[in-house]
Amino acid sequence: MTSQPPDPAGHTTHNLADFMPPEFWEFQARYDRACLEYSRIHLGSAAAARRLVDSTFLYLATIWCRLEAMPNPGAHAWALFKQRVHGELEAQGRSPATTETLAFARALRTASEPLLSSFRASFHAEYGPEIADLEEGMGLYRQMTKLSERQFDVLILRDALGFDTKKTALIMGIQEATVRSIRRTAKHRLAAAMGLQFDDTASLPTPTSRTTPTRSDPPMTRAPRSIDEALRRARVFQGEYTAADLETARHNLARHLHELRWVQCLSTAAPSGARAHQLPGALHDQAAHDLRTLCRGAVHHHGAARHITAFDTVRDPDGALTFACLLYLADQEEGAQFWWHYAAGAGSTTAALSLYLLHLRHGDMRDAQHWAGQIHRLNHLDWPCYTPVPHHADTSANPSPGPSVRYTLPRSGPAISEDAVKDAIDELEAPHSGVLGPVPQPIPALADHWDELVAT
Structure with a gap:
């Protein structure tokens, strides 16, 4: 960031390069959707997720020079982001280990409760396939929350959010071989817990090539036989994140950085004997x-x-x-x-x-x-x-x-x-x-x- 005072009347979103180097904005674009949808799953609110992600990137912007010099900036950013999600859940008095904190499980439960209680009998004939699909999804997500966090994160990024193996590894700051190994172990545990087949030789399409059934698509008429089949149905939030979301996030971040410049400008005018405040280590x-x-x-x-x-x-x-x-x-x-x-x-x-x-x-x-x-x-x-x-x-x-x-x-x-x-x-x-x-x-x-x- 420049040491020159910002123009208080200037347009904060005129040029993103005025606030941070292009490498930072590339980094932000790489992580924004993953962080937004991951935190939305845990917090149950798109607005709360957006606030948490924006504030995390604002902090990363303040330490960008130090972050770039790290051997694995991606791993540092992902760990910091997860700590912030955990902190937000603690502030709300909620546990990240419970299924109720997951947005998709809440959405499934809300949609299924009317059908699964007093309306089950009268609507079962018409909505039988949909009921089975909702129950299947809830069972899968509950079992996923019992996995280790690394296994859970890999399945969420790779299967629920649709990132391929390469992007999942990049987001988490680990090797692609590690993603494959963790996912394989997680699938084995899920298959055993859910009584599904585990076929390690199954050839799966990439997550980005999957499609989510629409209202006009025929419903799933049977329960999955294998864990691979169950995970193919686990996709959430497909198509909700757009280029406009990224642009809005960037402009909001640029506005906060503009305000932060004024804070820095004022802090440099403090008496010469004052000691600069050091950011605490993560x-x-x-x-x-x-x-x-x-x-x-x-x-x-x-x-x-x-x-x-x-x-x-x-x-x-x-x-x-x-x-x-x-x-x-x-x-x-x-x-x-x-x-x-x-x-x-x-x-x-x-x-x-x-x-x-x-x-x-x-x-x-x-x-x-x-x-x-x-x-x-x-x-x-x-x-x-x-x-x-x-x-x-x-x-x-x-x-x-x-x-x-x-x-x-x-x-x-x-x-x-x-x-x-x-x-x-x-x-x-x-x-x-x-x-x-x-x-x-x-x-x-x-x-x-x-x-x-x-x-x-």
């Missing part, structure tokens, strides 16, 4: 930093090689914790999450804290709250467990309903060459699981060369 930024500190400390622990050897031999949970931390430093996040789950299931508070920080990093507030609860339970059990990095994690003093764990970590320990870690991980075996996909496994040579690995 919650997910701090979580990412702390998780990396935790992983580096676990890998550098003097017992790490011994635990990796035990893990390779008998799948020792303490070794699983160390192995998960190594995978995380090598950007093998799915494998790290799998083995953290394994270690946490054996009572590791460090693994539970790692999962808490991982979900905070992604803005998955509901899943973070789950692991905050697990930390609380493990603390009460007071089990002796392997703690490679001295830390304290507590939830008992948390007065808020949000996912908050009070924890302390030592300062960042010795650095580790993440290139060397990635090279070591590339040599690992990754047997394929029919449900989970490739799961990284250790090899004996990993423990043999551990000292060389951490010394680089």
